[in-house]
């Protein structure tokens with residue numbers, strides 16, 4: 001306190017040390033009055049001026065702020081509900097996966113849509129490059145524009161060359177390299193789901209590959225999905241080496257061995273289940289870290305996660321027929337000579353299963369794996385056997 005000039009006492013002291021100029025001893029009364037009058041005038045003048053400055057400039061800056069905030073919104077954004085329900089006009093975007101999954105996980109809390117919504121089915125093609133069976137799919141989709149959307153995820157190096165009349169034209173989404181059995185495959189599937197979720201009209205989400213074919217008329221396929229109470233995800237408890245044998249105890253406590261499930265990666269899920277897949281950050285790190293090569297994460301991640309979170313929403317079966325009867329690591333592939341009337345009839349109605357808790361003879365809507373050479377006979381048999389083409 002004493003070493004610094006920081007108080008009134010210090011200043012008083014400093015006058016004693018001669019730092020202040022000595023005051024004149026005599027100060028005439030008249031001069032004092034004039035000085036006071038000038039001071040008073042000056043004060044009034046200054047106050048008026050500063051009031052003016054504050055009001056004027058303050059108001060001007062408020063006007064400027066108003067222009068910056070409100071004016072563009074009147075021009076760019078429709079004041080109607082439409083701007084919140086319109087799907088993106090261009091599927092290409094520059095969002096990162098993190099940004100995309102965050103945006104895609106938005107869910108309205110009011111369950112009733114305040115507008116007429118015709119639900120669509122999102123057909124999501126996970127491919128390497130070309131879609132050799134696209135002519136068959138074009139015939140399947142023809143005339144049903146209002147009730148489906150298409151999304152294609154291919155290798156980033158592949159450039160699709162569909163013409164503007166194709167249903168696949170401009171339906172490619174921003175893609176990354178994905179490898180079978182790796183987490184990058186699940187990433188690609190979540191990317192497809194997330195992009196499809198951005199369109200509010202999509203209600204069902206079906207994952208397909210370039211070797212998949214449709215088995216029934218579009219209308220049957222549509223009704224089968226729209227009316228289903230359950231999502232089509234396989235979730236079996238396989239005690240063998242390719243089931244529980246792939247479980248890693250480091251996944252506990254998020255995933256126990258009793259909860260470990262297996263299912264085909266070719267799912268068909270409703271919007272609610274699609275959102276729970278896209279928003280997951282709880283199970284993902286465990287699968288990414290501990291379901292490594294020879295675990296085949298794409299056969300376990302969604303099945304196990306959904307079995308733990310919402311088992312009562314699952315049909316516990318796939319919609320996509322495949323033939324494992326020949327044995328080995330890969331299912332059978334069918335080419336030109338396999339495609340006969342008897343073969344297709346057997347796939348379409350060769351089994352009984354449960355649909356909405358009732359017995360059903362329609363169990364599969366799609367089938368794989370079909371080689372490019374199967375296209376021609378499929379196009380020939382399609383109109384009579386599959387109801388389209």
Ligand SMILES: *[C@@H]1O[C@H](CO)[C@@H](O)[C@H](O)[C@H]1NC(C)=O
Nearest residue numbers: 130159160161162163164166
């Ligand atoms: C697209 O490219 C492939 C070869 O990459 C070719 O076989 C096909 O005919 C092309 N399709 C169109 C519509 O140009």
Ligand SMILES: *[C@@H]1O[C@H](CO)[C@@H](O)[C@H](O)[C@H]1NC(C)=O
Nearest residue numbers: 143144147217218219220222
């Ligand atoms: C398919 O459904 C649409 C819409 O309900 C209908 O207009 C069309 O006639 C149906 N087609 C067939 C072949 O049943």
Ligand SMILES: *[C@@H]1O[C@H](CO)[C@@H](O)[C@H](O)[C@H]1NC(C)=O
Nearest residue numbers: 230311312313314315316357
């Ligand atoms: C699928 O399995 C789960 C768990 O075992 C069960 O809760 C659910 O009811 C099953 N779904 C159907 C459609 O039977």
Ligand SMILES: *[C@@H]1O[C@H](CO)[C@@H](O)[C@H](O)[C@H]1NC(C)=O
Nearest residue numbers: 349350351352353359360361
């Ligand atoms: C399916 O069920 C029906 C009636 O219950 C039966 O006649 C038919 O043989 C069954 N089909 C198969 C493939 O099991």
